[in-house]
Amino acid sequence: MKYFYLIPLLALSALAAPQPLLGLRAEPTPAYLREHYSAIIPAGQGLSVVHTAPQTPAAQVLKGGDIILTINGRSMSTKEDLVALLATCKPGDELKLRLLRLGEVIEQSISLAARPEQPVLNREQLSEINRLLMQLCPQKEKATVDVPAVRRQMFKLAELGLAQKDEYDTCTLYMATGETLIRIKSSERSLSIHNNHPKVPNIHLRADNYTRDDESLPSELTELLLQAEFYRP
Numbered sequence: 001m002k003y004f005y006l007i008p009l010l011a012l013s014a015l016a017a018p019q020p021l022l023g024l025r026a027e028p029t030p031a032y033l034r035e036h037y038s039a040i041i042p043a044g045q046g047l048s049v050v051h052t053a054p055q056t057p058a059a060q061v062l063k064g065g066d067i068i069l070t071i072n073g074r075s076m077s078t079k080e081d082l083v084a085l086l087a088t089c090k091p092g093d094e095l096k097l098r099l100l101r102l103g104e105v106i107e108q109s110i111s112l113a114a115r116p117e118q119p120v121l122n123r124e125q126l127s128e129i130n131r132l133l134m135q136l137c138p139q140k141e142k143a144t145v146d147v148p149a150v151r152r153q154m155f156k157l158a159e160l161g162l163a164q165k166d167e168y169d170t171c172t173l174y175m176a177t178g179e180t181l182i183r184i185k186s187s188e189r190s191l192s193i194h195n196n197h198p199k200v201p202n203i204h205l206r207a208d209n210y211t212r213d214d215e216s217l218p219s220e221l222t223e224l225l226l227q228a229e230f231y232r233p
Contacts, residue, residue: 020093023056024051025196045069047081067099083196092111131153136150138216155171175231182224203218
């Protein structure tokens, strides 16, 4: 695994055409829900809304538990379906969704926003972001993630205005790579990483009694983090 490109990638500006932003994380609908709503959900369809990022188009329209049946007439059943659709879109495009919400089929429209440009980071901010990523992606082959150390680093980023800290002292940092939104969330004893990449699992690590966690991040997610850019949703 190569790490030498970490700083240059974080320093890049968004020079390409603006990318569309939906702000949605969805998973294939569980089998028991497909069976329960078998009279409504066509076979093979159904993408369940798990999370919407604050202040994004998805957050204004969708709710957790919604089951997306189609978007612009295209069936949705996997994250790959959603990623493939967004790859054909641009900011300002309107998506027409057919949803199952609380047992009722409804139709909603969402206008895609432009993904925010990367903030211009000063040297201190860039250094602290890189330090966090190096803690999340240890350079040793079988190194584990030190959850308490990551949490302390998240507090530093919150002080610099790069992470959101809530009243429960839980820090959240948003990053993006391509069409993938990555949310890194650290509480007192755990670390979770959520993303909507079709081939990379979400991660939840625990730090019992402030000891080093015995789990490491999958290499695919590590690569994704190293290529990510910081942004505010």
